Amino acid sequence: MEAEGVLVPLSLSAEFEGSFAYLTVRDRLPTILTKVIDTLHRNKDNFFKEYGKDGIQAEKTAISFLSKLRNELQTDKPVLSLTDNAEDSEAWNEYMRRQQDLMEDGKLVSWFKSPWLYVECYMYRRIQEALYMNPPMDKFDVFKGQKTQSFFESQQAIKLLCTYLQDLITNMENLTEIQLRDNFLKLLQVSLWGNKCDLSISAGQDNSQKSSPIDSLPDLQRFILVDDSSMVWSTLVAAQGVGSSGMKHARVDIILDNAGFELISDLVLADFLVSAGLAKQIRFHGKSIPWFVSDVTKQDFEWTIMQTIAANHKWMSASGVQWKHFMKEGTWSYHDHFFWTLPHEFCDMAVDAADLYSTLQGSDLILFKGDLNYRKLTGDRKWEHTVPFDQALRGFQPAPLCSLRTLKADVQVGLQPGQAEKLSSQDPDWMTNGRYAVVQFSSPCREP
Numbered sequence: 001m002e003a004e005g006v007l008v009p010l011s012l013s014a015e016f017e018g019s020f021a022y023l024t025v026r027d028r029l030p031t032i033l034t035k036v037i038d039t040l041h042r043n044k045d046n047f048f049k050e051y052g053k054d055g056i057q058a059e060k061t062a063i064s065f066l067s068k069l070r071n072e073l074q075t076d077k078p079v080l081s082l083t084d085n086a087e088d089s090e091a092w093n094e095y096m097r098r099q100q101d102l103m104e105d106g107k108l109v110s111w112f113k114s115p116w117l118y119v120e121c122y123m124y125r126r127i128q129e130a131l132y133m134n135p136p137m138d139k140f141d142v143f144k145g146q147k148t149q150s151f152f153e154s155q156q157a158i159k160l161l162c163t164y165l166q167d168l169i170t171n172m173e174n175l176t177e178i179q180l181r182d183n184f185l186k187l188l189q190v191s192l193w194g195n196k197c198d199l200s201i202s203a204g205q206d207n208s209q210k211s212s213p214i215d216s217l218p219d220l221q222r223f224i225l226v227d228d229s230s231m232v233w234s235t236l237v238a239a240q241g242v243g244s245s246g247m248k249h250a251r252v253d254i255i256l257d258n259a260g261f262e263l264i265s266d267l268v269l270a271d272f273l274v275s276a277g278l279a280k281q282i283r284f285h286g287k288s289i290p291w292f293v294s295d296v297t298k299q300d301f302e303w304t305i306m307q308t309i310a311a312n313h314k315w316m317s318a319s320g321v322q323w324k325h326f327m328k329e330g331t332w333s334y335h336d337h338f339f340w341t342l343p344h345e346f347c348d349m350a351v352d353a354a355d356l357y358s359t360l361q362g363s364d365l366i367l368f369k370g371d372l373n374y375r376k377l378t379g380d381r382k383w384e385h386t387v388p389f390d391q392a393l394r395g396f397q398p399a400p401l402c403s404l405r406t407l408k409a410d411v412q413v414g415l416q417p418g419q420a421e422k423l424s425s426q427d428p429d430w431m432t433n434g435r436y437a438v439v440q441f442s443s444p445c446r447e448p
């Protein structure tokens with residue numbers, strides 16, 4: 001494939017035996033499907049209590065659909081069109097035709113032969129199809145239990161972080177510009193490392209935050225492979241006071257990733273941005289269906305704020321009350337768009353979700369959380385590690401943007417020559433073991 005005269009590398013795929021994509025499709029995805037089936041089994045009595053015989057029937061049909069899906073995956077069957085007539089079904093089916101056109105020698109699009117990004121997203125969408133096709137279960141979140149558990153397992157870290165935030169807010173007026181910047185950088189890093197806590201890399205096993213989020217930062221610093229956070233700060237500062245009234249009006253968009261501790265770390269950062277006057281508006285973007293086990297849905301977002309308010313801890317509860325207030329007055333808002341749960345690379349957004357692209361163009365800074373967003377930003381391709389981040393974005397530049405990501409998939413761009421080689425010799429799994437992270441920034445070129 002070619003774009004602007006530059007060769008675009010191949011997509012990561014399970015067709016490369018032994019690769020991380022291959023191991024994920026072979027091992028991790030079937031494990032996740034098995035857990036989903038178990039969850040439905042375990043909820044059988046609840047379905048009966050709520051919906052009577054219809055509930056039991058729906059549970060049975062959904063389980064047989066999911067067992068069949070697991071078999072299709074494990075035996076590398078061709079992927080099937082979606083039949084649930086949901087808002088996004090046609091977009092999925094159209095994307096499948098696109099993938100089919102890219103196949104060589106008349107091969108069919110299948111689990112082990114197609115791009116990993118596509119088939120992994122497709123699995124989560126097929127799980128949703130099993131539920132859509134079996135009302136009254138269409139609103140059931142098969143991952144809710146795991147997300148809830150991960151939130152409660154991180155309680156200690158959440159309390160410490162909320163205490164830190166409230167202390168900071170109380171003293172905000174006395175902070176010098178340098179102290180403000182230092183605290184911003186700290187909370188940005190907490191939000192970065194919060195991304196360690198996702199549940200799909202661990203196939204749903206406990207992955208919660210146990211240690212003190214602020215105290216751990218100095219030890220983690222050396223694991224940040226690219227750190228563009230000073231550019232993020234300059235962007236925020238430059239966005240101050242540019243409104244026609246001269247008022248501060250910076251808008252920050254946060255493309256959320258995981259629920260649990262990571263979401264709390266994002267809310268704390270967002271609170272700091274508003275309380276410090278660095279942003280006037282925060283728009284959170286979440287998923288419209290349960291996704292990659294731990295990703296945030298609207299229900300998770302609202303539940304998290306309510307749980308934070310209800311906590312038996314003064315500063316945690318005070319934080320939750322403030323967040324509810326931000327939501328109520330519109331300083332914060334939650335948005336979902338079905339593009340976030342499509343398999344597209346983000347360079348497709350301007351054409352395939354033009355409304356979302358133009359909404360993002362109104363932002364002063366977009367923070368993309370997590371690994372999956374990074375894979376979509378870079379197209380999940382076999383880029384050379386020294387290729388600049390801007391180049392891997394392939395024209396996706398709605399506004400200044402920054403990826404905050406711990407590495408859990410074998411795509412990484414924007415490194416210095418020799419950096420990847422050194423890492424490979426020290427820690428062969430550096431791209432997938434979640435120990436390393438990047439803060440990578442890109443800004444659209446403005447006309448002079």
Ligand code: F6P
Pocket residue numbers: 024028120195198199200201257258292369370371372373375408409
């Ligand atoms: O395979 C591991 C994986 O499921 C990746 O596909 C995905 O990128 C990652 O875990 C999820 O991580 P995150 O929650 O940071 O997007």
Ligand code: MG
Pocket residue numbers: 198199200257258292294295370372
């Ligand atoms: Mg996630």
